Amino acid sequence: MSDFSIHWFRKDLRLEDNPSFHFAASEGRIVLPIYIHDTVNNQDNPEFQEGEATRWWLHHSLKELNQNMDHQLRFFYGNPLQIIQELIEQYSIQSISWNRCYEPWEIERDTEIKSYLNQHNIEVKTFNSSLLFEPWEVLKEDQTPYKVFTPFYKKGCLGRHPGPRQLVAKPKAIQWANLQSIGTNLESLDLLPSHPWHEKLHHYWTPGEKSGKIILQEFLNEGLDGYKDGRNFPSLKNVSRLSPYLHFGEVSPHQIWFADKTGKPQRDIDHFLSEIGWREFSYYLIFHFPSMCTENLNGKFDNFPWDENPEFLKAWKEGKTGYPIVDAGMRELWETGYMHNRVRMIVASFLVKNLLIHWKEGLDWFRDCLCDADLQNNTASWQWTAGSGADAAPYFRIFNPILQARKFDPDGTYIKRFVPELASLPAEFLFAPWETSPVILEEYGIELGKTYPKPLVSIEESRDYALKAYDKIKG
DNA sequence: TTTTGAGTTGTTCGA
DNA sequence: GTCGAACAACTCAAA
Numbered sequence: 464m465s466d467f468s469i470h471w472f473r474k475d476l477r478l479e480d481n482p483s484f485h486f487a488a489s490e491g492r493i494v495l496p497i498y499i500h501d502t503v504n505n506q507d508n509p510e511f512q513e514g515e516a517t518r519w520w521l522h523h524s525l526k527e528l529n530q531n532m533d534h535q536l537r538f539f540y541g542n543p544l545q546i547i548q549e550l551i552e553q554y555s556i557q558s559i560s561w562n563r564c565y566e567p568w569e570i571e572r573d574t575e576i577k578s579y580l581n582q583h584n585i586e587v588k589t590f591n592s593s594l595l596f597e598p599w600e601v602l603k604e605d606q607t608p609y610k611v612f613t614p615f616y617k618k619g620c621l622g623r624h625p626g627p628r629q630l631v632a633k634p635k636a637i638q639w640a641n642l643q644s645i646g647t648n649l650e651s652l653d654l655l656p657s658h659p660w661h662e663k664l665h666h667y668w669t670p671g672e673k674s675g676k677i678i679l680q681e682f683l684n685e686g687l688d689g690y691k692d693g694r695n696f697p698s699l700k701n702v703s704r705l706s707p708y709l710h711f712g713e714v715s716p717h718q719i720w721f722a723d724k725t726g727k728p729q730r731d732i733d734h735f736l737s738e739i740g741w742r743e744f745s746y747y748l749i750f751h752f753p754s755m756c757t758e759n760l761n762g763k764f765d766n767f768p769w770d771e772n773p774e775f776l777k778a779w780k781e782g783k784t785g786y787p788i789v790d791a792g793m794r795e796l797w798e799t800g801y802m803h804n805r806v807r808m809i810v811a812s813f814l815v816k817n818l819l820i821h822w823k824e825g826l827d828w829f830r831d832c833l834c835d836a837d838l839q840n841n842t843a844s845w846q847w848t849a850g851s852g853a854d855a856a857p858y859f860r861i862f863n864p865i866l867q868a869r870k871f872d873p874d875g876t877y878i879k880r881f882v883p884e885l886a887s888l889p890a891e892f893l894f895a896p897w898e899t900s901p902v903i904l905e906e907y908g909i910e911l912g913k914t915y916p917k918p919l920v921s922i923e924e925s926r927d928y929a930l931k932a933y934d935k936i937k938g
Numbered sequence: 939t940t941t942t943g944a945g946t947t948g949t950t951c952g953a
Numbered sequence: 954g955t956c957g958a959a960c961a962a963c964t965c966a967a968a
Contacts, residue, residue, distance in 0.1 A: 603965095603966070603967085604966090604967080605966095605967095609965085609966085610964080610965065610966090611964080611965055611966070613966095614965080614966055614967085618966090618967095854964095859960090859961095937963085
């Protein structure tokens with residue numbers, strides 16, 4: 464019987480620039496590509512489980528990946544260690560390789576599997592695939608991790624030699640193991656949610672490596688010029704929308720980093736790449752401070768007087784807060800499995816600082832609804848918003864949803880798209896409809912409390928309350 | 939060890 | 954309507 468080289472696909476659902484796959488499919492090797500839906504190792508903590516949008520994305524991405532490799536991908540579900548043990552017992556395995564993952568439970572699991580394979584004298588190789596800089600390699604001079612983005616990025620990343628690894632070519636003339644009989648089929652992984660919510664996501668997204676490539680190219684052609692400023696306006700096309708592809712590795716950060724950006728303004732290129740830097744920073748923080756996934760990074764926030772208010776939380780989730788920009792964002796999320804970055808900050812600030820609801824509630828809803836839901840980005844960003852994360856800024860930032868809407872959605876294009884019951888309202892009344900007289904609103908067919916909600920809380924009062932709460936915990 | 943400079947994304951106030 | 958200062962004085966990074 465021939466020897467097989469197993470490549471274990473995880474968050475690297477692509478054939479190009481895939482170091483482990485490239486190794487397993489290199490000349491003289493017979494590659495056995497596998498995917499394991501782990502139903503064991505992340506079960507203890509809900510925050511480590513995939514949300515519905517993510518599962519939808521994963522299903523379709525795997526389907527495309529399998530098609531792109533002549534249906535040679537073998538599917539399994541259960542405990543990866545056990546599945547790999549069985550493969551070793553049944554077949555002659557020359558090597559096992561994978562690209563590294565960075566969630567705390569993944570690191571723990573992979574370490575255990577690696578040690579098992581070493582004990583059984585199976586060649587095991589792990590590769591860098593989804594981060595430009597390995598978190599353990601970037602440290603301050605005193606050998607401790609950075610906690611502030613700018614020095615992390617400028618000195619730790621941009622100033623580091625050597626820089627990110629080079630791109631890896633797609634393997635040619637692959638020799639497949641062609642074991643049609645082992646494992647199960649994609650449908651048996653049962654990834655698609657039973658709730659039909661996900662069906663509409665097809666209108667907005669095409670998961671998979673091919674589509675990721677197109678999205679990247681379109682962004683470079685049409686969205687990068689003017690990115691630095693345009694990225695703040697949710698009705699403009701100056702955001703890349705690459706986040707879900709990055710999450711599952713259908714596009715690698717290296718492919719973005721080294722993509723041809725000739726002729727584009729340097730300030731836009733630099734700013735766009737710094738956003739990739741922020742992704743690196745989130746992964747870095749959770750690698751060095753894994754307790755961040757469940758606890759405040761800044762322990763002072765353990766005493767913050769969060770409000771448990773199921774009614775407010777429900778209104779926020781449903782986009783019925785009475786603040787049009789907040790509601791537009793929450794409805795964009797529900798409708799499309801995505802939310803524009805600027806609006807994410809607005810809705811997050813509103814939940815945490817005006818409704819005083821714990822950041823974990825927001826994290827959890829985003830985890831379930833976002834196609835790009837990513838433990839590291841989601842956690843680090845929610846903690847940043849709450850003020851409990853890595854953020855050296857000395858003041859308490861509270862977004863004003865009225866000002867933000869006026870500034871970044873001046874003609875109301877974005878709001879009107881997702882809050883159609885306000886579509887007829889002129890922009891001068893749109894951002895704070897409760898300040899407009901009922902008579903005028905009636906002319907546009909709007910009655911607050913009936914056709915559109917009254918504001919859940921007063922911005923001024925809830926802001927003052929939050930500032931006082933912040934005052935209490937800082938001492 | 940001490941000191942100095944600086945920190946993604948903001949808001950409000952008053953001139 | 955626009956602009957600069959105040960907010961309130963915290964941490965981190967690095968010399």
